[in-house]
Amino acid sequence: MAVAVVLLSGAPFHGGCCRHKVFLSLLGPLLSNSKLYSSYRRPGAEPKKKLSWQNADFSFKKSIDHLKTQLSLLTKETQDYLQGPGGHPLSQHVLEQTRVLWQFRSQEDLNKWVISSDVEIGGKSKVYIKLGRNNQAALLYGTLNTEVPRDGETKYSGYCSMRSRPAVGSFNRKKYYDWSNFNSLYLRVRGDGRPWMVNIYTDPYFSHQKDDLYSYFMFTRGGPYWEEIKIPFSKFFFSSRGRVQDNQHPVWLDKASFLTLGLTIGDKVDGPFQLEIDFIGLLNDRAHREEFAYETYDKN
């Protein structure tokens, strides 16, 4: 309050034309739509985008086409619902032991994934994805650079990742899958010997849990031969905002809604990396009897 009085009283010394600048400097943080915690933009972050309502396209023809697409999706969903759970007969749901979730045979399959690296925090790693030889696999390659961006805030750098886009149904509604029949993740990959981290993000109900992640490691062998890696879901450990939590619990897959799978490399070794992925699927390994690999602390 005292500062405001001093500034306002000091305005005549600078001329009346500067008085509105005084007001703006006082009220600027309130009037701008910058976030409350910091307006500092990291070197790798994109410049401030337009507001969401400024991006809206009010074209009538496009909206009609969009509506037609969504209605056709809704019709297909209704037909799938009449067939059985997940659009398949109940017998298939009960008897299936394997399921292919993602396979990489065309550009459309690649478009279901998003690649990112530490460029978004100002780092220098590079990551690319393309279809492999004969369109039989996806090739994720790039260069890892652990040089920390000099912004005074960041302490670590050097990661590249590939995440699946969450599945949406008609009218952008979340799609719910039941993966409880399976107990392992099955990947057919050909790596270069570098370790990767497989992350599962389950869309939580509460926003407090939006940083929760279930992770496990995938060690690739390198060499000319493909390898089939099975990672049981019981091995995935729970972390939040990158920190492994003391209270561990297994990942529930009965309502795998908006679930995204991610592969991340961050082994603190500078240099090129390469990973070929044929397909990613689910497996019901009847020999695997473990429910959860880590200790859960029973309270009360």
Place this chain on the structure above:
Amino acid sequence: FTTSLLLGTTMTISSNHWIMAWAGLEINTLAILPMISKSHHPRAIEAATKYFLTQATASALLLFSSMINAWQTGQWDITQLTNPTSCLILTSAIAMKLGLVPFHFWFPEVLQGAPLTTGLLLSTLMKFPPITLLYMTSPSLNPTVLTFMAILSTALGGWMGLNQTQIRKILAFSSISHLGWMTIIISYNPKLTLLNFYLYALMTTATFLTLNSTKASKLSTLMTTWTKAPALNVALLLTLLSMAGLPPMTGFLPKFVIIQELTMHDMA
């Protein structure tokens, strides 16, 4: 917690005053919350939160209804609910407590997040006080609203349970459907509602205890239980057929007498 549940249930079903009935419902709500969230899994916490919010809202509506009635009529007796606004608000409060359509969305999620024994309590013991309140106030409630909710509950409970693969969700939709049957007859012959409820509680208890002993929570697990406990599997089969209302099982009896009663009142 079990003692608190019994205390809350006894308080509600034996009370004449609305405040005592409300207090019993609140004790029930608070006592079941730690049982739902016992495993501390995020999904269990989510289920407990959803349960608390809906039940607290319903309790508030119930208290609001009784307060309006007390303001208009000057008395707090449960059986003397005469104000039409109070009756409407009470109907929505009870529907929310029970999980009748259109206030049913919380029930499958809560049952899925809770363990099987807690699910049993949610489906049987927690339904008893609201059913009792419905029974005591049934002469005052609007039959059209009740019939509408009952028909929707029976239909939606059946349709939405069709493509489910998790057993707890299937039993939740079964519960919604049975509640529809209980609600439709309450305006004409409330004793049939109680008969339906007792038989439903018996069948549901048998189902949940069987599933608990075989630790089956999804359909694929249920497919292989016959190798572990064949006799129990056969008993489960008969119990489920009874819940479906197939003669000559016991579950056919309430459905038959309800349809008979509705026919007598030109409703079916």
